[in-house]
Every structure is written in structure tokens, then in C-alpha cells.
Amino acid sequence: MKNVTLKEIASQLGVSVSTVSRALTDSYEINVETKKKVQKLAKDLNYQPNPFAAFLRKHKSNTIALVIPEISNNFFSLVIKGVEAACQENDYYVLIYESHEDFQKEQRIANHLMGGRVDGVLISVCSETRTSDHLKEVLERKIKMVMFDRVLNDIDVSKVTSNDYGNSLEATKLLLSQGCRKIMFLRAGLHLTTMDNREKAYRDALKSYGLNIDDSLVKTFPPSKELDLEELKAYLIDKKPDAVFCSVEHLAIACYDICKELNLKIPNDIKVITFSNLKVARLLNPSLSTISQPAYEIGKTAATLLINEIKGKHQEEGFQNIRLDSKLIKRDSTKKML
Amino acid sequence: MKNVTLKEIASQLGVSVSTVSRALTDSYEINVETKKKVQKLAKDLNYQPNPFAAFLRKHKSNTIALVIPEISNNFFSLVIKGVEAACQENDYYVLIYESHEDFQKEQRIANHLMGGRVDGVLISVCSETRTSDHLKEVLERKIKMVMFDRVLNDIDVSKVTSNDYGNSLEATKLLLSQGCRKIMFLRAGLHLTTMDNREKAYRDALKSYGLNIDDSLVKTFPPSKELDLEELKAYLIDKKPDAVFCSVEHLAIACYDICKELNLKIPNDIKVITFSNLKVARLLNPSLSTISQPAYEIGKTAATLLINEIKGKHQEEGFQNIRLDSKLIKRDSTKKML
DNA sequence: ATGAAAGCGCTAACAC
């Protein structure tokens, strides 16, 4: 079966291409009879408009790019779901790009996007990203942008984040209230705004308890899963903290593995809390206390914001800065005694 | 900054549009000097070709669709990652579509795809899908297709699956060898080939042990996460199996929750094994025995196959039927005694 | 080696 085009329908019906085009977009100036005729034939032939022709004409693709560091990740995969939901509601499509926490790849993606493949981009930058020049170039090409979670400060776009500072403060204070005094903070990635906020809250919480801050208890590990377990193990053995606050899930998982190996009992010997969207945290041994980001909502909110911007709505309101609350769920890994 | 086009470059250089086009595709018939000149300016202006114009001309978009029932799922999110990897290697792009286990949505997606948005589609059908008419129509529009995991038998395309039968046989025999004689099999979704294969293996394994098959021990639950916990609980209480073989992860998670509630000890009172790509299965309480599908490889293999088909390679070989092995990992949830 | 021109399928301004 060859592809059905407007021309095909037009010639079969003995009308012009533009009449068909108008009939199909339900233009008010078309005779009801003609309209029906055209619509019927289009349906019978299962006419599907060639999107590229329309895009070329209108310079609108109804497509957005979603650029994330890592696809297979409990947080980002929920984000994807939220984005997909918002797009399905608005008849938009999602192109996925994975930067693999690699700044060069992110740059290449940005470059590609400048070609006008998409009407807008949704991005959470990779951990190596320090400047926003590549993103600014995209903006200059009149492509809309919304950042989420890992945002950059020196760029003027709408942003959707979670309340990293507030929730980290809460988490640290929980550990303190359980009696912990030697709390380790594990960062993932050097230059991420999310990490900065989480660490700052950790420090402020300690200060608010009148404690001195031991910088050697704060350490950065690779953001991706290629974590050096031995290094982390040695660090834990060396420092012997009474609690570990992990800024990302895979660090907590690593701690669980290491504690098992070292025969350290959680929470008696050491307490653990982490940022995580792991659904089965409650079933771990012991159940893991988590700060759970509203990943789905972040994705959905960011995508809706972007689509509205593309449509030119809410332009007047300027750039939004939306901060959503995460949920701290206390479980056994932070219990006083088991 | 306005968008740079071929015309722009041509006029700045005083050459024709076609010369620029040829220079940029590195055509052999262009003077080396001109080529250099053009390429330099293109780079300076950061020229990015308008993809839609090229697509419209060539009827190739270098884009494939990935249609899956559910994005936020340990199996599918790894598949996405694999697909993305294969596409990045080949300079292809991925459009994500989520069918939400809803056949009507799947049909709508298929319809949309017929418009020629993509050169090919990668699909794992939803649990409600019983016929392949909607997919055949896509094929008729000369759009290539590869199915993976949840495939359909009555359609002629390449398929990538995992060895559901073999690995389920192995899993059931493991339970049998641990002394279980009243093994429950929990299906998810009525019409899935994957489920059929898994159930058949379960039955064959019982037969090979000379056991009678009690049909009331096989039951189907909804494939998505909207599982009725109470129904499953009542079923478990009623049947009192000594083992449960779950065909998907969320059923096993539900069993864990229910066992906790009913104070049934895994594996002493009841053993559990499941298909799952959960990374932290080893950290559950007790650690969960899993059949882990090679999700990343499935995605990568399927995408590579599709891209090759689009490129017209390996056409002669006809449709492939690739079956990859899953990995059975024995953990405490199927131990004889703890 | 380079240019002119057609055309991919669609939309929209402009006739009538």
C-alpha cells in the first residue's frame, strides 16, 4: 500500500489539494458536504498526514527532547513516565537522549538539538557540566527549555526542582535526634546544584546542633554506578561513622553491601538514610529510610511548563521556579534500637 | 540568532545552494578549495541541517519508535537503555511511546506511526493485545518492525525474546528439588506469549516429576501495578501453597508484603521465585531468587536488528528469531532451610 | 566542478 497524500485524496474527489487540507483541519469556510466527503475518504484510505511536510511548513514539530544523564535509574525512569504523560495529554512526542554523565555527549546533543528537531528541550544536566554555554546556544535558536532536578544557576529558564535543602535538613536532623554524632555525608558528583543544596543542609543541621563540622566526613563519589566499592569500604573502615547520609541511591546500596561484608549491623552499629525512589526500600534488610523525590510530578510539571511555553501561554508570567517537596520516610535503617 | 540554512551559507560565499549541499556531504565532485571554504563557514555559523527538510526529501528520518506498555519498570527501563545505546552508535533517534497496557492506546500509536514519523518500530505489545492487524497495517506502509519480549505469533517480523520456557523450567525444578510440592503459578496478563511459555514450562516441570497439575494453583492477575492485594492475599490463604512462582516482579513484591502481614516466613513456610530485573533483590529480606532477563541486551539487539533492516542490510537472511538466555539466581527465598 | 530547477507533502495568503 502506498502512502496516501492530500494530492491522492484530492484527485480521487476531483477537488483541489487545499480544499482537502482545509476540510481535514475542519476549517469553517468549507461546505459541509465537501467536508464530509473528504473526511470519509480520508478515513477509508486511512490517511495519515506526513508530519515532516507540516513541520517544515510550520516550524513546529510537536516534539520535545528529554535529555537525561541516565535512563535506567529509579528517579529518571519515573521522570520519563511523567513527561510521557504530560505529552500524551497534549499531543506532543518525546525524543529521549541519554548523556551518560558525559559533558561532551551533552554538548553534542545540544548541538544536534539546535537543528530544530524539537520545539523544546527538557534537561537535567550531567554531573560534569559546569557551564551553560551549550544550552544558551540552543535557546538562541528559539528553542524553549525547562530544566529539572539538576539545574544550572546561570541560565534564564523555568526550573522544576525538589526541596533538596529542606528535606536534607530534615534527614540530618532525624539522624541527630536518634543520637548520631559522627554522620558521614556521601556526595555523588562534584558540580551538581542538587548536591550542593543537600550538603549545605547537612552542614547547617550539624551547626544547629552546635556540632563542629569534620570536612573529612564529606566525600564525593562517582555519580554513575561505576563506583569503587573498595574505596568506599576503606573510607568507612577508616572513619567509622555512626551514620551515613547518602545523596543518591546507589551509594546506599553500596553501604548495605559493605555493611553486610563487614558484619556491621544497621541500624545498631550504623544508621543509613538516602535519597532514593526505590519502590522496595521497605522490603530491604533492614528496611531503608528514604527521601523520596516526587519524580513523576517533576517530569509531568516540567513537561507541562515547557509545552505551555511552546504554545506561548503564560509567557507573561516569566520564568517559573517550581520547587516540589520530597517525602522523608523513616524506616528501620534509622531506628534507635532494633 | 536566526537559523542558518544552506541558502544563507551559499549567499555569503557567492556559490549555489547545491554546491553547499554537496560540499557538506563531502561529495567527490566538489573542488577541494570550495569544500574547505564551505565547511569552514558552516562550522563558524554552527550550521545545523533542518532535519525535516531532509526527511521530507529522502523519506528517511533516522528515527525509530519504541513502543512499550510501561516505562517505569525495571525490565523496560533497561530495554530503553539498550535501545538508546544501539541508536547512539548508529546515529539514530528514539521516540518513546507508552501504551499503558491499553490496547486502544496501542492502536492509536500504531495509527500515528503510519504517518511515517519513523523509519521503524520496536514494540513489546500490551497484555490486552490479541490480534496484530494494527501492526500489519504499519508494515504495509513500508515501516520496518522488530518485536521483543512480548511478541505475537501471527506476524512476520524479526523477534527478540528471552528463553522463557527454558528458564521457567529451571526455576520450577529448583522449587521441586527443594521439596516443594504445592507450587503456585501467578500469571500477569491473559494473552501474553511470555506468560504462555512460562506457564507451559511450569506445567511440564511438574509433569516431569510425575505430579498432578492442580489448575486452581494457576491464576492470572493484572499486569500493571494496580493489583488487588486483598484478592491475592485471600488466594494465598485459601490455597496455602509451599511455593509461589511469580511471572513478574510486582507479584513477588506483593507476596513479600503479604507474607510479612500474615507472618509467613520465607523460605521456611513458603518459597518465592520470580522473573525480575530488580537490582537489589540480593538485599531484600530474605534475599529474593530471581530469573533475570537480559533486558539491556534485548533492547540493544532488537534495535540493532531494526536499524540493519532499515538500512537494507541482512535483508537476504529473512526474519530473525533471536532468543537470549535469562539468568536464574538462587538466593535465600528458595533455600531449603534458613 | 558548479548551477538551475524540480519536487518531497503540506499550509496559507491571495485570488475569484
Add this chain to the structure above:
DNA sequence: GTGTTAGCGCTTTCAT
């Protein structure tokens, strides 16, 4: 209410 026409940006014949 409908047709004519131009043009979106690119590739690709066909000239020269």
C-alpha cells in the same frame, strides 16, 4: 466555498 500559487530547506537530476 474553492482553487491557484508560493514556499518551508533540503537533495538530486540534468545541464553546462
